[in-house]
Every structure is written in C-alpha cells, then in structure tokens.
Amino acid sequence: MDRQTYNARLADLRELRGEVAQAEKAVAAAQATLDKLTAQRARRVAELAGYEKAQAAPIAKASGLSVAAVVRIAPLLDPTPAAVREARPAAEAPAPTADTATPPQPEPVGTAAPAMTTAVAAPQPTPAVEEPTPVVEAPAAVSAALPVSAAAVARGPRETEPGVQAPSSTVVGDGEVRVLPWIPEGPAGDRFAAVTSGLVSKRPNFVQQARATVFLDAATGDLVARDHTLRLSLGAKTPGEILDAVLATAPGTERIYITDGAPWHLGAERYSTLKDAVAAWLNIPSERWTTATGRGKDKLAGHFVHQRQPVGRYAPTAAPDGDMVEIRSVGEWFDPDGADPAIVRDAFRLLWQALRRHWDDVVLMGSPSQTGRDLWSRTIPTKGKWAGGYPVMSEELRGLLHATAGQGRTELVLPPRVPAELPALVEYDRTFAYAKHTWKSGVGAPQRITAARFAALPEKEQVKALMSCSHWHVRVTVPQGWEHVGLLPAPAPGERNWVYPATGGTQFTTWAGGAEVYTALSNPIAPWRIEVLDGLVWEDGKPIDDWAKQLKSAWADLTNLSTVHGDERQRTAAYLASRAVRSILLFGIGGFAQRPRTVGGSTPVGEPLPAGVEILGQDDRVVTWQRSTGFSRDPYAHPEWAAGVWSGARAALLSMKMREDNVSVGALHVPAGSVVAFRTDAVYVTADASWPYHGQPGEYLMKGHLPGPVPAPTTEEELLALRDQGRAHLAAHTAGGSR
Incomplete structure (x- = not known):
C-alpha cells in the first residue's frame, strides 16, 4: 500500500x-x-x-x-x-426462566434496624477525578422513579475464588439493573475493612510554585496579562496561533485561561460528537508547538479531552521536554457570564487574597480540584493521633465505594405521582450545600458489622452505629400506603445511575450511607423497614472540617464583598471569586473520591499505540488516545469522605432541621404529590414552602418561581426550560433571586 x-x-x-x-x-x-x-x-x-x-x-x-x-x-x-x-427450603432456588437475567440465588439473611421515630432531622455526617473535574456537579440523565421488586434481589455464590465478589442485583420490570458488589466472607472480605499498607495522606513539606497566568477572550482577542490589556490577532484560533500570539506579547506565560469564545468548538458541526471536535482542535498541528509529554513521572500528561472544559498542554517543538504551556477554560472555576478578562483577572486576585488570610502559602493551581487538594493537605494535623497522616483505604474498599456511593440525587417525578398540570413550579436550591456536611467524617480502618454482629448489638449500639460515619448493605421495604417520594437509592441501568423506589410494598437491596439510612428510619411520615445485611463503620473524626471552615470563611468574606463594594466591576469580581471558592470545596471533595484514573496522550501516526487505549481522534500526524489505569496509589484518595458528604447532602434534600428557627425543611416537609424533581442540591415543588433563609451554607434559597398552571415536565429538557422561566420570573418580580 x-x-x-x-x-x-x-x-x-x-x-x-x-x-x-x-x-x-x-x-x-x-x-x-x-x-x-x-x-x-x-x-x-x-x-x-x-x-x-x-x-x-x-x-x-x-x-x-x-x-x-x-x-x-x-x-x-x-x-x-x-x-x-x-x-420452601432457604437454599432452594427456583429454576431459571427466560425472563430471569441471572439465576436467582438465596436471599441473604438480614437484621431489622430499629425505627428511630423519636428523631426527625437527618444527622450531618458528611465531589473527582483526574483533571479538570466539572463533571462532579453535572447531573445524570433525569429518570422517573421505578417500582423495584423484592423477589428479584439476587445474590451470587458466596465466593468462587479468593478475592472475587459475588454480585447483588435488583431487577426492574423484566430486565436486570446494574449489579452491585458485596463483601465476601473470609480473608477476601477482610481486605474490605483494611487500609493500604504504607500509603497515608501526609502534610507536604514544600511550597507550590505559582505559574505565570494570563486571561484571554478568544472571541474578541482581548488579553489581560498582569495589569495590561491588549488586543491580539488570533488568526484561525488554532492552539498554535493562540500560543504564538500570547507568548509573543507575554513571554514566560505558563497558563492561558480562555474566558470566552471556546475556540475548541470551532468547526464542531463537522464532527459526529463534541468530544471528537475538541480532540481534533487540541491536536491541530503546529510547526512550533507539540503535545507536552509531562515532567518527571508524569509521562502521560498529554491533553485532557472534555466537551466544555478541555486542557491543552503544549511544549515547544524544539524542546518537547521543556517548559509546558497550558490552555484551559476558566469555566472550571466559575461561569464568567459575560465578564471581560480584566474582571476575571480581578476575581482570581480576590480569590487568592481571601484564601491567603487562612493559608499563607496558598497557590492557585490549574483547577479548583487541584487547588482544593493542595489546600486540604496543608491542614493535615502535625500533632495528635493523626499527625503521621490519614491512612488510605484498601483498593477493594475504594472499588466498593466507587460502585455503590453515588453523588447528587437527580430525579424527575412523573404524573400520576404529581398532577399533570402543576399549580406552580418553585425551585429551592441549597446554598453552598456540601459545605454543610463536612463537620464529621470517618477516619482509620473501618469495622465490619455483619448482619449477625448487628443483631447481637443492643438497640442503643445499633442506633449509634447507624448514626456514625458508615456505609450499609441493606434490604429496604417501602411502607404500605407510602405516597411521598422515595428515600433510598436503588441501582438502575447505566454505569452510575440510581432510582428512588416509592411504591408501597416495594423491596430492593442496595448500599446507602448512614445519613440516608437514618433518615429512612426516622422520617416524619412513617419509618421504612431496613434490614442490615452488612456494613462498614468508621471512627468519627474531623479530617476535612478545618479545611472546610476556612473555605466557608473565605466564601462568606467574598459574598459580603460582592454586595457592599462601591464599584460594580469589583462586586462582580468578588461574586465570581466566591463561586470559585465553592468550586474548590465541591471539586476538592470530588477529588477525594479518586475515580479509576484516566490518562491521555498522543502518538505519531504509524508508531505503535500503548496497550489498552481508546482512540479519541486522529489526523495526518498524531493519534489522540486515553486509557484507564485503574486505582492509583494516590496518598490523597479518601472516597469514604466524599461518600459521607454526598450521603449527608442527599439526606438533607429530604429532611433538615434549622435549629435557630426550630423548623424542619426539605422534600418530606411538603405535601405528598408536590415534589416535582430533584437536581443535585435543588428540589422543585408546586408551592412556596416559606422556608427561612439567612444566607448560610446548606440553607434553601428560593431561586425560581413560575406561577401556574404549568404542564408537568416529562423530560429533563422540559424541566430546565421551566426552571429558566421560573428564575427569570422571580428575578423580574424581586430584588433578589440570586445565590
């Protein structure tokens, strides 16, 4: 050829x-x-x-x-x-049928948890990823709550070989949903309640190096470098032309934030997916620039391909192992919403100043996730029990949490569970929600609480275990006559999708955090039946509390500045900076989850590709690829903390006590049939609930109000359209309406 x-x-x-x-x-x-x-x-x-x-x-x-x-x-x-x-003998299993996705196995024996009817509010136990991590907050596709059958809960063989997990699955309708792992017996199960040998989170003994950063509006060509604003000619806005123009004007630049214009979307109509278009743009050849290969051990730096917040890493062709220049989107930090590059620059200045009041060695890194992790590492104690660092969970346990601890709740409730025509659609959004759930987190190796061990505990100790930092394998029964929303997640088709069964009599098997289990047992309507099959309970600690408190303080300072500053541009900059603090905490928590790592790179056409890669794009010169490398030996991987925050936030969507006002708020405190949707930290209802709001983290702010009659949304697109109308209506009729 x-x-x-x-x-x-x-x-x-x-x-x-x-x-x-x-x-x-x-x-x-x-x-x-x-x-x-x-x-x-x-x-x-x-x-x-x-x-x-x-x-x-x-x-x-x-x-x-x-x-x-x-x-x-x-x-x-x-x-x-x-x-x-x-x-029927317990070990006897019915013969498989054409409708059975997997051969039914005997049901595991569980122990009923006590109903905690004396309490109403959920406890306050407490998003990840490699680079950048905007996906932490992005919701999954909206899905209706489905009835899940009890008879379809199946267990695989107890253990086929050492280390192999038998599945626990739930069947919806006539098809099997996602299979969840469970903890096996014997030595293989012991590894789930262990930590990784020789791997701990230690306080760093070095200071991060700041990188020379500029801000560029790719739509207009406006560049802000330090205190100078210039207009550049960017040609066709390829990476090479942007780098040439910026470096000619601001030599020594190491990071370019694109504030507007999204050049990586130019010509996207020529590609079948937006991701293909971004990959092609990142790899447009240049005579003077090539893909950076990274430094030190990071040999697979390459580009990060993301539909809206990609990262391009480039080095001079003459010195590919030399200094690297990044092209990034400022959207990783906040939505600039039309702010010019000078305001964005000022937002980063204010952000650094606010953080420096708490960390005298703060350096703003490329992404909020990286910055959050670095700032947290500088709060690791130097005295006390954890002065030597926090141990990292075993790889088996990290894998279990990755598969069974979801993030935000995203659900659209469809008619007839809500009226086909709504009297109104009111959006309540929790301000800086995750910051409310960082005061307590599990530390050290967890204890395994099997069904038999749970049954042997006095009721007081059972309640204490359920209220601790914990993660439970449970069989759930929705009470007969239940008319409100579902309380606990059940696995649904898709990699990380969940539904919330709400039909009376429904049974399903799932994993859930202690905060959610507690809420199901103590909710103000009727306690759900929870059978404990297995569980992991950590020692209560405060590993992220100081970090979160300092971020909340910086957020409060910037939020206040955004309302009192006499200059409108500085008010805008302060507001954007407050959003950046929110991203640092949000994506910092996501960073603890440490998903299986994905690395990317590019290889010249004709050369052999690394094993196990997924090809993202190709041109006449290079093939762009990515591959999963599984769980790395990351000393800052703590999915148990992220799981606790997410569980606490989902529980607070249902019920939360505002002690200062002596009022309980959340979805369970509005009438049945009036909850239309959940989206991460927001709930949509059919009437004004008049919940108090003081601007504190975790409180419910009315963010949109659309008077009825309103047709009930049946798709995510319809919900988002109604949301935008509701926000516009509220803004037009009140002086507030923004978070």
Missing part, C-alpha cells in the same frame, strides 16, 4: 466513522425509547397490583410478560400459596 492509497483509505474510514456514529445514535435513541416504554409498563403493572382482586395471570397476558416477570414487579401477586413459600 502506497501513501496515496493509505490517505484515501483514511478518508474512507473517517466517513465510515460518521455513519457508525449515526447508527449508534439511532440504536441509543431506540434503546432509550424501549427503556421508557418498559418503565411505563412496569409502573402500570405495579398500579394494577394495587387492586385487591388483581391476579398475575391476566396482567401477564395483557402486558406480554411472563407470570414470573409480573411477580418480580409486584411480589404481592405471587400465586404460590403462602404455606408453600414458607415451607
């Missing part, structure tokens, strides 16, 4: 890639439609099961399901005589 033929075949392959992408989109759309119809069928089957004379056989015939599948959705319709069910 000659070069001409090779290039021609490459062109053909690119066309084929587009056709494949279109076909994949069509399949995904069809699958989404199928999933929606399947979920709708499951809901209707569950509704029919509520009729006292309902029978499984006619419902199965009408729905096109087998009787077994109908029973999985609605266990109350099981035609097996009760005496036969009770007499």
